[in-house]
Amino acid sequence: xxxEGNRQSDNVEDQRGAGGGGRVGLGRGGMGIGTIVIAxxxxxxxxxxxxxxxGVLSGGEAPTSQATxxxxxxxxxxLAQFVSTVLxxxxxxxxxxxxxxxxxxxxxxxxxxxxxVRTACGAGQSAMGPFYCPADQKVYIDLxxxxxxxxxxxxxxxxxxxxxxxxxxxHHVQHLLGITGQVEKAxxxxxxxxxxxxxxxxxxxxxxxxxxxxxxxxxxxQVLEQGDVEEAMNxxxxxxxxxxxxxxxxxxxxxxxxxxxxxxxxxWFMTGLKTGSVQACDTFSAxxx
Numbered sequence: 001x002x003x004e005g006n007r008q009s010d011n012v013e014d015q016r017g018a019g020g021g022g023r024v025g026l027g028r029g030g031m032g033i034g035t036i037v038i039a040x041x042x043x044x045x046x047x048x049x050x051x052x053x054x055g056v057l058s059g060g061e062a063p064t065s066q067a068t069x070x071x072x073x074x075x076x077x078x079l080a081q082f083v084s085t086v087l088x089x090x091x092x093x094x095x096x097x098x099x100x101x102x103x104x105x106x107x108x109x110x111x112x113x114x115x116x117v118r119t120a121c122g123a124g125q126s127a128m129g130p131f132y133c134p135a136d137q138k139v140y141i142d143l144x145x146x147x148x149x150x151x152x153x154x155x156x157x158x159x160x161x162x163x164x165x166x167x168x169x170x171h172h173v174q175h176l177l178g179i180t181g182q183v184e185k186a187x188x189x190x191x192x193x194x195x196x197x198x199x200x201x202x203x204x205x206x207x208x209x210x211x212x213x214x215x216x217x218x219x220x221x222q223v224l225e226q227g228d229v230e231e232a233m234n235x236x237x238x239x240x241x242x243x244x245x246x247x248x249x250x251x252x253x254x255x256x257x258x259x260x261x262x263x264x265x266x267x268w269f270m271t272g273l274k275t276g277s278v279q280a281c282d283t284f285s286a287x288x289x
Contacts, residue, residue, distance in 0.1 A: 001158040002223050008081060009088035011107050013138075014073040016114040073112060079143050080112060086162045087139075089223070090169045093216040097278060098176075108172040109138040110165070130164055132171035134180050139168040155238045157231030159224070163210055163269070164235070170209030174202065179284075193255045200241075201283040203259040204268040207236065208281035211272020219276070229273070236265040264289055 073080030087110050098105035111117065116125050120136035129148075130141040141164075149164070150156040174180045183202050187195045214232070217223045237243060240262025245252045259265065268289070271280055283289055 001162060001225055001228050003082060003085045003158070006085050006221065007088045008084040009091060009110070010072070011087060011109045012072055012080070012084045013109055013111045014071055014080070015117060016112050018113070079146070082158065082161065083110065083141065083143070083165055086165045087169070089217050089221070090166055090213050092220070093213045094169070094173060096216065106137065106176060108169060111138050111140045112143060113140060114142055114144070130168050132168045134175040137172060137175065139165070139172065149235065153238045155235035157228070159228035160231040160235035163232040166210035166213045167206050169213070170206035173209050174206065179205070196256060196258050199258040200260045201289060204264055204289055205281050205283040207265050208268040208272035208283065209278070211269040212276055212278060212281065214273045215276030232269060233266050236269050237262040240265050260289065
């Protein structure tokens with residue numbers, strides 16, 4: 001991926017030295033996390049929506065957001081530079097897309113943390129993987145996750161890493177469009193299986209939005225290099241619910257899926273990448289996902 005020398009975002013907060021790590025609980029309405037192993041099974045890495053864990057989509061009350069004065073990451077931190085550049089690229093793409101629709105894009109913040117972090121959605125841990133909190137409109141990531149992505153999940157490559165950021169920014173776009181709120185309301189009073197099915201469509205749409213970013217970034221700045229698309233498709237395959245359940249040694253239980261199968265995640269990412277159309281990402285109206 002061609003990213004060096006491109007603009008970096010000013011919306012990155014470095015909380016890695018804030019001392020937010022350790023054993024932290026979740027806000028009211030969320031699910032408790034015991035060990036790191038359990039968290040890896042329940043967290044984003046193994047297919048459970050972190051918003052469900054944090055209680056946002058399950059109707060839990062989120063604690064009041066606290067203002068932060070975290071500094072930007074140090075200039076010599078290459079990986080932080082990378083995510084700052086990817087975030088800036090998503091800003092450029094979504095500003096244009098919102099402007100074409102007659103509205104203004106509100107840029108999210110991206111928070112770098114280590115171990116644990118307090119958010120307006122509750123307290124999160126690195127083992128949950130990257131996540132988006134709509135209550136404070138921030139994307140949270142422990143950069144050590146990329147080592148997990150490369151080594152444990154077998155999904156190396158800078159465009160695979162960029163796909164992760166673009167997916168979480170896709171959740172921010174959903175929040176701005178009111179989609180997240182509609183799903184939150186729809187989940188109330190329905191069964192767990194029905195709620196999971198809604199989560200799958202929400203996650204697949206975020207995958208599609210990540211593809212929309214890739215389409216327009218390539219069109220405007222030619223960011224893709226040979227093999228980049230394959231990296232993203234491999235990452236999408238590795239984090240499909242069916243693949244993750246198989247790799248964890250358990251049975252594949254479709255009713256428990258919250259992100260979609262490997263094939264579904266690949267298909268919706270490619271839909272966004274090929275069309276560059278937000279309208280093409282309507283997973284909620286699609287008869288088949």
